[in-house]
Amino acid sequence: MRNAALVVLCLAGFVGRPVIAQDSIPVEQGVRIGITYAPGVRPGMLVLGGSGGGDRTTALDSARTIITRDLHYGDLFEMIVLPMGDSLSLTIGRSPGEDGDTAASHVPFVNYALYRVLGADYAVDVSVDRDSSVVVTLHDVAGELTKREVRIPNLNPNERDFRMRVHRAADELVRVITGVSGIAASQILFINAGRIYRVDFDGHTVEALSPEGQNAMSPVWAPDGHRAVYMEFQEGLGPLFMLDLDTGERRVLPFTQESLNFAPAFSPDGGTLAFSRAGDDGTDIYAYNLADDCCLQRLTVGGFSDNLSPTFSPDGQRIAHVSNRPGTPQIYVMASDGTGQELFAPFDYGVSGSSHAPEWSADGLSLTFDRDVGRVPQIFVMEVAGRKVRQLTSLGRNYDPTWAPDGRHLAFVSTRTGSQQVWIIDMETGAVRQLTRLGEARLPAWSPRIPERLN
């Protein structure tokens, strides 16, 4: 206790300062975003340091690092970073069990008063239980109580699903606080050098999933989060492939074998695959009933215009897509049976540039797409109810946006640093971060929250 008292004394010097490293990673330079940013309303989040853990130290440290980053990248909290590092965290984290009660040594010492002084509304402790489970504890600082304990049994940093299991724990903390699960247990598919790649939401675990030497494009996630569909150029044709993301197994979809198909989209129930097909009449949108494995249906008949890049509304009732019937490609919408086609995202004829790559958010409220501004593509978001369109980016070329499952973050391709990479933007704060750092990344597709595979 003496040490803790010392710490409090030391901290008295900080109390007068309103800002204790609000964001450890500064917002990237030069980004001007057309977003209303309401600062200072996010709850403060303190991830407690710690020591010990015996043979579980590695797992513990990794889990703590991952959870801290997950909460930070979720952009929901002001992350509180302690200025003095380990010497502080040691004392804040836990009591050494000085009363001699060894059985209580795993119980973290909690100093709500101190956390409050640091500006924390929530504190997270990561520790090891007696049965070697990693325990993630969420403290409500104002209420001075433990809100949730997430236990991760048999957590092994060398196991393939280690990071995903920790991400799910972080998401559970977010769910307890906000009512909606976080997005740490999500991944992004993208294309690099003709191959499908997968990367975790935090930029970790970059992995190629499709064979080398091919020209793969258009990856999309199945709603189950365990499969994807993509296209591959093959001698003038473009068959679509179904890829099992857990086993790596892939098979061609027979109804796409003899034609040039691209830009597919799953219906929210996973029962229908809509896609674009380029043929003798131009490009049109088709739908195939995957559930019954039958019934290829043509949804648009373009004649002299092209219709492509379908995206379902989350209720499955409507399909937004690109059509160039007004002369330049723009965003249209229709019922999922192809009827009632109409312009969706308003544009100024002769002024607004081409619009591409629409994607409906999972909450159904927003639609994102890219639109040329002075022949340079930028990311736009349309509020679906009022059909109000706003521009989110202006630095470099920005295109092919894809929604995070929270409907608040977007991944997109940007050339802002010179090379073509996938970036992530938080629509609420305007914060951006670079996700990929290899070759030339493009065509990102953000997964739903990926559930554990039930085998």
Add this chain to the structure above:
Amino acid sequence: MRHTLPISTGIAVVLLAAACGGGPPPPPPGPDLDSLAAAEAAEQALTDSIAQAQAVRDSIDRERVRIEADETRVREDSIAAVRGETTRVRDALAERVHYDYDRSNIRAGDAAILDQKLAILQRNPSLRIEITGHCDERGSDEYNIALGNRRALGAKRYLTDRGIAEDRITTSSRGEENPAAMGANEEAWAQNRRGEFTIASGGNQLRMPTGM
């Protein structure tokens, strides 16, 4: 079979020479100098006739090689002529057309290039071609597949409108995936917005249309 007769003749000569050795038949007992000389003479005659036959055969072989070389030269000359024409037709067929940004209509200046392909298709009725549309890197990667497809269709329509059967031309698109020129400038982009023409079948021997 032409060479069979002279060779048989040569063999007959040899046999004849051996049979009528030239001298009188030798007396059975004892050595006879005359008969030895006669045997030597016969042997000499045999050797001479073999050499003679060999000479005949060699001259025949030389003649045959000469004739075959002549024939080959004639054949190769005509093959070269046909091949040269085929190559020239192929080169003419491979000439690309180019497009304006986000457009698929045939430029006025490119109509002559398509007219040439029209003539080639008319002159070579078994020729089938594939037209592949390409785009520059601007515009969405996926929209460019549709745009490339439309560019290929535009070129195809130019030819089918002028009487070429639909089934002789297939179309495809590579979007922006196979740029002809690298670089993020108008010069490279202009080269990359193109239609490429490749032979699908019937292109082994091609005739040049008259007037080309």
